[in-house]
Amino acid sequence: MSRVLRAAVVIALAxxxxxxxxxxxxxxxxxxxxxxxxxxAAFTLxxxxxxxxxxxxxxxxxxxxxxFFASWCLPCKEENPALVRVYERYRASxxxxxxxxxxxxxxxxxxxxxxxxxxxPTMSDDDGRVAFSYGVFGIPETFFxxxxxxxxxxHIGPIDEATLIRGIECLRRSPTGGxxxxxxxx
Amino acid sequence: xxxxxRARLAAPRVxxxxxxxxxxxxxxxxxxxxxxxxxxxxxRITAELRCVVCQGLSVKDSPxxxxxxxxxxxxxxxxxxxxxxxxxxxxxxxxxxxxVLAPPLASWSGLVWLVPLAALALGTLVALGRIRxxxxxxxxxxxxxxxxxRERAAREExxxxxxxxx
Numbered sequence: 107m108s109r110v111l112r113a114a115v116v117i118a119l120a121x122x123x124x125x126x127x128x129x130x131x132x133x134x135x136x137x138x139x140x141x142x143x144x145x146x147a148a149f150t151l152x153x154x155x156x157x158x159x160x161x162x163x164x165x166x167x168x169x170x171x172x173x174f175f176a177s178w179c180l181p182c183k184e185e186n187p188a189l190v191r192v193y194e195r196y197r198a199s200x201x202x203x204x205x206x207x208x209x210x211x212x213x214x215x216x217x218x219x220x221x222x223x224x225x226x227p228t229m230s231d232d233d234g235r236v237a238f239s240y241g242v243f244g245i246p247e248t249f250f251x252x253x254x255x256x257x258x259x260x261h262i263g264p265i266d267e268a269t270l271i272r273g274i275e276c277l278r279r280s281p282t283g284g285x286x287x288x289x290x291x292x
Numbered sequence: 293x294x295x296x297x298r299a300r301l302a303a304p305r306v307x308x309x310x311x312x313x314x315x316x317x318x319x320x321x322x323x324x325x326x327x328x329x330x331x332x333x334x335x336r337i338t339a340e341l342r343c344v345v346c347q348g349l350s351v352k353d354s355p356x357x358x359x360x361x362x363x364x365x366x367x368x369x370x371x372x373x374x375x376x377x378x379x380x381x382x383x384x385x386x387x388x389x390x391x392v393l394a395p396p397l398a399s400w401s402g403l404v405w406l407v408p409l410a411a412l413a414l415g416t417l418v419a420l421g422r423i424r425x426x427x428x429x430x431x432x433x434x435x436x437x438x439x440x441x442r443e444r445a446a447r448e449e450x451x452x453x454x455x456x457x458x
Contacts, residue, residue, distance in 0.1 A: 110417070110418065110421070111418050114414055114418070140384060140385045140386050140387055140388045141385070141386060144385070209357050209358070233361060233364065233365075234357075234358065234361035234362075234365075235361075235365065238361070238362070238365065238386055239386060240386070241386040241387050241388075243344050243345065243387075244344075244345055
């Protein structure tokens with residue numbers, strides 16, 4: 107029995123090591139939840155600047171960067187210059203940027219986008235249903251949607267310019283992004 | 293023992309019996325089958341879902357804005373006539389099995405149920421193996437031992453002298 111006991115202890119320790127190695131290898135900005143690899147939920151929301159509604163069908167067949175933000179979110183302010191620069195870089199291309207205001211008032215959101223040079227379509231998710239359908243945990247969160255309409259990747263926390271560009275380029279090369287997008291999120 | 297003494301001794305017993313009966317009635321009453329209201333159903337479902345921005349709180353118990361929005365969503369789905377499984381599946385589609393506080397058995401998360409049971413079974417086996425006394429099996433002596441014993445017996449017999457010769 108002592109042999110069985112020794113084997114059980116060895117197996118338990120080996121399992122623990124495997125679990126820890128797998129857990130620590132995972133980038134905290136790239137947590138896979140139910141929505142990655144699935145079609146992005148269609149939505150239509152009121153734009154913050156009062157220019158009517160914006161529908162996700164407007165971006166059909168294009169690479170879409172969906173960024174969830176709020177005026178009260180300091181990391182959102184931190185990542186905003188990178189978003190602005192990358193938006194300007196792809197402004198004339200087929201890449202679409204969308205900002206979704208999360209748990210914030212429209213007035214505060216509108217002030218935020220005007221003060222921070224956010225010129226891409228921004229809209230208010232008043233009841234949180236769009237954030238729910240994307241599986242948002244907290245903000246900022248950025249989703250990369252391929253031309254096939256499938257969520258190819260997500261980035262939790264403030265995103266930088268290089269990660270944004272790599273994610274977009276991966277999807278421009280291949281609608282799914284493949285391993286390229288996963289590598290960019292690390 | 294007179295009747296007054298008997299009555300004085302019986303009084304606490306009557307109170308005890310009445311209390312036990314009252315408790316039994318209350319348990320039966322609360323456990324009686326009754327139609328669940330929509331609000332009760334929303335409470336039950338949200339108690340089984342994890343608040344995604346909290347530490348170990350259910351959607352029902354969390355005061356956060358996210359949890360409030362999720363409670364509203366569950367209430368809407370209940371009002372629409374969706375089943376419990378359909379509502380849970382909608383949450384799982386967005387947040388994975390993690391969002392269900394009691395993960396389904398047939399998933400990786402189900403290991404949280406299976407691993408403790410397996411560990412308990414293994415521990416019981418180890419404990420039983422250690423506690424059980426060693427079986428008392430008569431050991432057959434080795435041929436060399438038998439030969440040595442026979443030789444010793446013969447030697448002692450050879451030395452054995454009559455009592456009066458000692």
